[in-house]
Amino acid sequence: MTGRTVKGLHCDYMIGRELGRGGEGQVFEVHHNDAVVVKLYNEELSTEKAEKLKYMVEIGNDDIRAYAAWPSDIVTDLKGNTIGFVMRKLVNSVPLHMLFSPMDRKKLFPARGYNFLVHVARNLAAAFYTLHNAGLVIGDVNEGNILIDKNGMLTFIDCDSFQVYVKEEKKYYYCEVGVPRYTPPELLEMTSFENVVRTANTDVFSMAVLIFQLLFLGRHPFAGRNTSSDDIDEETAIKKHYFAYSQNNEAPKLLPPADSLEIKHLSPLLSQLFHQSFEQRSRRPITTEWIKALDQFQKEMTRCANAKMHFYPKHSETCPWCSFREKRGIVYFIDDSYLKSNPLLENIDSFVNGFQVEEITLKPHSGNYLTTGLSAATIPQQFYLYKNYTRYAKLAILLLTTGIAFITPWLIIAGVAAYFVANALLPWKNKLNRQLQKRETDYTTLKSRYAALVKTYNAPPELNVYNQLTQKLENQIKAFRELPVEFKERKKQLEEVQYNEQLEAFLKSCSLRDHNIASFGSARKQILFNNGIRNAADISRLPELRIQGIGPKNMQVLLNWQRQVCADFTYKPNDTLFSKQLHTIFLEINGNKQNLENEIRSNYQAIQQMKNHIYTKQAALEKQIAAMAAQVHQASLDSEAFRRFIQ
Structure with a gap:
């Protein structure tokens, strides 16, 4: 698939790596x-789906794109099919x-x-408000098709499943499609979602479920302890x-699960909105009511004096998260407030700062x-004297040669040759040349030694050794400074192992045969059993x-079910074992x-000695x-003076 080019309305696109x-x-x-x-879709699209995508591209605007990964272009194959x-x-x-x-x-x-979590819930309500104002209905709302960034800003994905209304054509x-646990009762009672018009009111039910899960740490509002003899999924x-958390029912058939947050910790207004959303159909609270209630609830948040990550509403008598920890051993917000670092790993800088x-x-010397x-x-x-002797000898040889040439002209060439030979063999000149050569050699030798x-x-050469020692010391100091970080990281890993071991044991206790899973009857469950998939842990x-x-679709259903089961897991750290392993x-x-x-210390001493x-x-x-x-x-x-002297 990589390298394939597909055509868009605006340009061509070259397909790269698969992301998901x-x-x-x-x-x-x-x-x-x-x-x-x-x-890119697995199957050929219907004409209506292709038209829907094209229309979605046309109506996209900044408000929609702020909260949705909205189609900005459609792509077609070589035949023009979307x-x-x-x-x-x-x-x-x-x-x-997550x-x-x-x-x-x-x-x-x-x-x-x-x-x-309150902040994210508020942003979720704002996202629904914006998309509803654009004439859209999300429809298939679930916790898997909404992404969140580190600032708590949300973006809907899988937007091609949104319900879109074409006003001009009244179409x-x-x-x-939809996930049952996020689907309002009036739609669940239908045999199919085909040609069903959804509304902002049906969307608000789904939104309320998500907000509830955020505020109740993954708990579902319709999952709890069954007090009746009926089979209630x-x-x-x-x-x-x-x-399950209703305060209006005097004889409830469902009660909140054990070890879940009590609804009394919410503001009365938020509690009222949840009751209205889950216990009536015709007129559920609109998104602006949710935004207002969550804004007020956020203002009521106060920080616990015992744990920096524990925030709770002011009207609560005590911190509920500390109560879970102290009375039930359950940790909902994992921090290190109950695990004190060993003082021997604190103030690391006080040691290394002495080794500058x-x-x-x-x-550098210029040379x-x-x-x-x-x-x-x-x-x-x-x-x-040598210079004078040489000069007199040259003169005598010259006079002699000139006389010979004057007496016998044909001997002039021999005379000139004899002059130069005699000049070269003069002993005093050789002594002068040897002295010059010695001085030049002495100069060259001294200059070389100087260089x-x-x-x-x-x-x-010792500087390289010094630099190697200092680099080694810097690495040692860096490793020393990182000891508390290493301790913290290994402590985190230890906690993750303990958490995952508890979660794995919990998931293994959840047999597929003991749970109702959408579209998975006894026959399909038997297929899973035959292939070694027998509990929620095996789903991984x-x-x-x-x-x-x-x-793929069935697999996604099972992964969604596993995620739902995880919401019922409570983490109870084994402090005794943890402290022993941490020690x-x-x-x-x-x-x-x-x-x-x-x-x-040893390296620093060697560095000082080398310095x-x-x-x-x-x-x-x-x-x-x-x-x-x-x-x-x-x-x-001296060399230059002697050179000039003998010239």
């Missing part, structure tokens, strides 16, 4: 455009249901407390208005050896298996700390260079 897939199709990156993605659409790419966003789990919240939204493009409870590494910066106040040494008297000294001064292995009769980690890290302290050695050697080299500079300059002057 669902029951309807796959989502792909687009080459050379990081701002958008392309959704095969998908283009939408904006959502980055750093996760499904809304807020329901304490561990997911800690990993994805660290330091976010209950007030953040509906219906939403014909979620769909039945929704149809019969069995709101000095960078050695050496001023200039010229020294003021020097002049060429006096040339010894003997060389003056080597300057090179050693400018780049002392489904993507690795290929089970005949269990396609073992601390002993290991503290051992590393002591080793690093010894290594840092002193470098400075001492540099001072000695400076003196040698200064002394040798005078020698080189003197040799240069």
Whole structure:
């Protein structure tokens, strides 16, 4: 699929890496455009669905796109058939249901407390308000098709299932899918969603369920403890208005699940809105009422004095999250308020701050050896004699050669040759040349030694050793500083392991045969059993298996069910075991700390010794260079003076 090009109304798109897939199709990156993605359908689209997508592209505006990954273009194959659409790419966003789990919240939204869930619920109501004002009805509302970013801003995905009304043609493009646990009773009672007109009122029921799940940490308003002999599943409870947290029913058949937040902790206005949304059909509270109630509730939030992540409404007598922790051992907001760091790993800087590494910066020597106040040494008297002897000999040879040539002209050539040969063999001239050569050699040798000294001064080999030692020390100090971070990270991993082990055990206790799962009767469950899928924990292995009769849509149903089951899980940390395991980690890290302290001290001492050695050697080299500079300059002057002397 990668590299395939599809045509859009505005431009062509080259398909890139697959980002995800669902029951309807796959989502792909687009080459050379990081701002958008392309959704391609698995099956051929109907004419009506293709027309719906095209109309959605036409009506898209900034208000809609603020809360929805809205189609911005349709894509077609070479025959012109619509095969998908283009939408904006959502980055750093996760499904809304990730807020329901304490561990997911800690990993994805660290330091976010209950007030953040209220904030998200408020934004959810604002999203519904904006989309309803645009004439849209979401229809298929569920916790998996809403994404949330770190700031609590929400975006709807799978927007092609929205109900869209074409006012000019008085025509509906219906939403014909839905998740039962988010579907209002009046629609659940229908045999099919085909050609069913949904309204903002039906949407508000679904929104109220999501808001309830946010405020009650994943709990569903129609799932609870059955006090009757009747078989009451979620769909039945929704149809019969069995709101598990109802305060209006004197003989309720459903009660809130054990260890769930009591509705008394909500504001009276919010409680009233939930009752109106779940216990009546004709006139549910509109989105603006929810926004107002949630804004007021957010203002009532106060921070617990005992735990920085515990926020609760002021009217509550005590912090409910602390009560869960103290009375039931349940943690809904995981932080480290009850786990104190070992003081031996605190104030790390007080040790390493005493080991400051000095960078050695050496001023380079230019290599200039010229020294003021020097002049060429006096040339010894003997060389003056050699020079005079040579001059007189040359003159005598010249006179002799000239006389021979005058007496016998044909011997003139032989005479000239004899002159040059005699001149070259003069002993005094050879002595002068040898003296010049010696002076030049002395100068060259001194200059070479001087250059080597300057090179050693400018780049002392010990400096590399010093830099290696300082780099090693910096790495040791960095490792030392990171010890508390390592301890915190390993503590987090330990907590995750304990959490996941409890969750795994809980999911294994949830047998498929003991639960009602939409579209999964006894025959399909038997297929799962035959392939080793027997409980909620086994569902995680489904993507690795290929089970005949269990396609992508069925797999999504099972994953959704597993997610619903997870909402009933409560985390009860084993503090005794945790503290014991944490102490073992601390002993290991503290051992590393002591080793690093010894290594840092030893390395720092070696660095100081090397630094002193470098400075001492540099001072000695400076003196040698200064002394040798005078020698080189003197040799240069003497050599040049003698050269001029013998010319």
